Amino acid sequence: MDMTEQKPVTQATAAKVSPMPDAETVTQVQHYTDRLFSFRVTRPQSLRFRSGEFVMIGLMGDNGRPLLRAYSIASPSWDDELEFYSIKVQDGPLTSRLQHIQPGDQIILKPKPVGTLVHDALLPGKRLWFFATGTGFAPFASLLRDPETYERFEEVIVTHTCRDVAELTYGRDLIDDLLKDEMMIELIGAENLAKLRYYPTTTREESPKMGRITTLLKDGTLFRDLGIDGIGPETDRAMVCGSMGLNLDLKEILEGYGLEEGANSDPKHYVVEKAFVG
Numbered sequence: 001m002d003m004t005e006q007k008p009v010t011q012a013t014a015a016k017v018s019p020m021p022d023a024e025t026v027t028q029v030q031h032y033t034d035r036l037f038s039f040r041v042t043r044p045q046s047l048r049f050r051s052g053e054f055v056m057i058g059l060m061g062d063n064g065r066p067l068l069r070a071y072s073i074a075s076p077s078w079d080d081e082l083e084f085y086s087i088k089v090q091d092g093p094l095t096s097r098l099q100h101i102q103p104g105d106q107i108i109l110k111p112k113p114v115g116t117l118v119h120d121a122l123l124p125g126k127r128l129w130f131f132a133t134g135t136g137f138a139p140f141a142s143l144l145r146d147p148e149t150y151e152r153f154e155e156v157i158v159t160h161t162c163r164d165v166a167e168l169t170y171g172r173d174l175i176d177d178l179l180k181d182e183m184m185i186e187l188i189g190a191e192n193l194a195k196l197r198y199y200p201t202t203t204r205e206e207s208p209k210m211g212r213i214t215t216l217l218k219d220g221t222l223f224r225d226l227g228i229d230g231i232g233p234e235t236d237r238a239m240v241c242g243s244m245g246l247n248l249d250l251k252e253i254l255e256g257y258g259l260e261e262g263a264n265s266d267p268k269h270y271v272v273e274k275a276f277v278g
């Protein structure tokens, strides 16, 4: 039979299964607080990315056009699915709706990963710092599960600052799992995981360590707590992901230590990226 005769039928079937372009299916959703949630979606078979990169994801807008925002991929590059960690903004155009997704729903995902929080943008060094605030932890959730992170450095220090203790949950659970999960221990290696140091702080709720990371760096508390002399361009590399304010303040601090900003085409000592907000 002539295949063209079947065309209308084929189109109708395809439209039913996949009503949106670049549609992926939600497989899991977890809510942490009234401001934070994470979710997992199916991964397009052809999608390759470097841990730390972001993609555009979103939903179809009421006007029939995709409403997309940049989201760091929180899952490692070897994972079968993709994971994202998101803020919920009650009047945010995308997250006011995205926060209601359920397993089985579809989201739009443009399979074109980009970003500067990648190993390629950093020169080799001894110590790697991840400085995150809020949902800025997401790219590090990917990098922390990538064996390359530990193979390239002798020490990996991750700081995460949030307003309150509940907002630290996503990062804390991820690191707990990393250190306990047999599959992760086998993949990354116990001796590699021993390089990891986690330094959570809160700014608005009492916790064992309080204060903005910028303050704790400037007054020397962070170095005293970790037993480190300081940060310098010979030994230290850093990745920064948080609010615009955090990024600018930390950039100034790191440059004050003599670190220079790197890029994919010009690897140096530190890299910065804005966490998705809104």
Ligand code: A2P
Binding pocket: 133, 134, 135, 161, 162, 163, 164, 202, 203, 204, 212, 213, 214, 242, 243, 244, 245, 246, 247, 249
């Ligand atoms: P603070 O509570 O003092 O504003 P948010 O949830 O608003 O994105 O903030 C996440 C964390 O980042 C909060 O603990 C917040 O502290 C901290 N923060 C915000 N701006 C800066 C900045 N410019 N430097 C350091 N930390 C910051």
